[in-house]
Amino acid sequence: MKVLAAMSGGVDSAVAAARAVDAGHDVVGVHLALSRMPGLLRTGSRGCCTIEDAQDAWRACERLGIPFYTWDFSERFQEDVVDDFVAEYAAGRTPNPCLRCNEKIKFAALLERALELGFDAVCTGHYAAVRPGADGALELHRAADDAKDQSYVLGVLTADQVAHCLFPLADTPSKALVRAEAAERGLTVAQKPDSHDICFIPDGDTRGWLAERIELEPGPIVGPDGERLGTHAGAQAYTVGQRKGLAIGRPAADGRPRFVLEVRPKDNTVVVGGRDLLDVDRITGIRPTWAGSPLPEAAAGHWFDCELQFRAHGEIVPARARQAAGDDGAPRWEIEPAAALRGVAPGQSAVLYRGTRVLGQATIDAARNARLAAPAGA
Known part of the structure; x- marks a missing residue:
């Protein structure tokens, strides 16, 4: 299989690419330049997409013996991630830029170009899994390591995108094993700190x-x-x-x-x-997408049982949901958690699961507090 490996310059993507090579795939590495004015060096674990990251990605590809390219996606990143982040806050919502980057950049722009160039799949260092479902269609699932699982920020992937994803770290029990493997392979990024916070706001303010x-x-x-x-x-x-x-x-x-x-x-x-x-007992989600085949009961407009997660590495709670049409005729999800939730904000993503399977996601448009919604004296 011809595979395009997205090389961030970190240890996860380097080991993922190495495993793709070991599996016999024809692998090409690509680093995405997402900033027109990248900083020269990272500040510990803050920031990414710097000149240092590009150099680390190149060294990893040299070590693995695979071609390396840098693609300039900075203009699209500015429009689809940074500008969107500002617009969402200006509208009083709380966006997740990492999720939006996965949706618009890594698994839309990148995958689109990869398919145009004849690649079969995009390989990344995300901790998630792609597995066939009962109907044979590919599904997105949680990774083996719950502490590192990144299926939440991949919940925006569509069924077609999932079908072209390769996540070699899916069954790795811990990040420590990934670092140990990187060291054994002679990859210089073995002990490189993970990036945290918002990549385009490296000082965290x-x-x-x-x-x-x-x-x-x-x-x-x-x-x-x-x-x-x-x-x-x-x-x-x-x-x-x-x-x-x-x-x-x-x-x-x-x-x-x-x-x-x-x-x-x-x-x-x-x-x-x-x-x-702050307690919320009902959530309305707009722009829903399915990360695999839609549930039959959802297509019929019926309530279906699921689990809900509304922030990365946040609590997973039992819930029920249904798909309905909004006032504008567009599809939306109505979600009712089994117990009241706190800290739910418009703009966040509500990702629905059934066991380890990611069903899909919707952007939270409204979150109702039963006490505030109740009429006076109720």
Whole structure:
């Protein structure tokens, strides 16, 4: 099989490419240049796509004896990931840029070009698995190592994309074994730190970075009843579940902390309240996609049992869901967790599972708190 190996410059992608070579595939390595002005060096585990990463990817390919290329995807990355990130925050939502990068760059732009060039699959160092289902169609599944499982950020993959994915690290029990294998193979990235945080905000100051790109204006901080409690510096800089940085200046009546319950960019308002008001019992997801064959009961509009995850490495909870049409006629998912959840914010991705299988995902458009939705006196 002719395989294009996406080489990030890290240990996972290097070992994944090595295993693809060992499996007898015809492998070509490619590093994606995602920034027009990359930093010369990483700062420990912060940042990626730097000149150092490109050099590490090249060295790995040299060691493996496979061709190496660098493809400039910086313009598309800026439009589909960075600009989208800013637009989502400006609209009062909390996006996941890693998930969007997988959707738009690594498994859309990259895979599209790979297929045009005659490759059969794209190989990456993601911790996830592709397995045939009962109907013979390929499905996306969790990896063997729960601590490193990345199926959540791959939940945006479509059935067609899953069919062209190769994840050689799927059954590896731990990251320590991957590093040990890299060392045995003489790969210089064996002990290279993993990258963390948002790659295009290497200093980790998301609020400061957004403040340079979104026009922030002071506005009211109000309680659930509309009482004005303070003033914020810009509603778009807040996210649901946030506790720090409210600067209200006076404690709640019960003396307990307040949290951001809702961000209203249209009237530049931040709503805050007690922790219990963060509880969510119903989620509406838009732009749903299936990572394999849709469930028959879902196609018929019936409720189906599943498990829900709404943040990377977050808790997995039992739920039920159904596919329905929104007011605009577009498909959406209605999801009801078996127990109330906290910290659910519009813009996040709700990824549905059945056992280890990834069913698919939808972008959270609304999350209902039963107490806030109930009529007065109920």
